[in-house]
Amino acid sequence: MIKVVFQNLKRSDxxxxxxxxxxxxxxxxxxxxxxxxxxITIRMENSPFHRGKDLFGVKLQFRxxxxxx
Numbered sequence: 833m834i835k836v837v838f839q840n841l842k843r844s845d846x847x848x849x850x851x852x853x854x855x856x857x858x859x860x861x862x863x864x865x866x867x868x869x870x871x872i873t874i875r876m877e878n879s880p881f882h883r884g885k886d887l888f889g890v891k892l893q894f895r896x897x898x899x900x901x
Contacts, residue, residue, distance in 0.1 A: 839875035847874065855892070868896025 834855060836848045851872050859866050873891040878884075 834870045834872065837871060837873045839873060840878075841874060841876040851890070865894055865896065868894050870894055 834852050836851055838844075851874065855870060855872060859870070871893040873893070875889050875891075877887045877889060
């Protein structure tokens with residue numbers, strides 16, 4: 833199961849489908865994480881005090897039994 837969470841960012845179906853498509857492609861290569869729960873957090877970090885480029889970050893969390901770090 834793959835869940836996409838947006839932080840400081842409006843929900844985008846295009847971005848969500850792209851993130852799921854990319855992670856599914858990579859999960860097929862690893863059988864041990866294929867059945868685990870995956871949480872993708874997409875966030876935008878910008879400063880309220882300074883103008884400039886927005887920074888985007890992506891965090892992946894794998895939750896499941898039998899996963900070792």
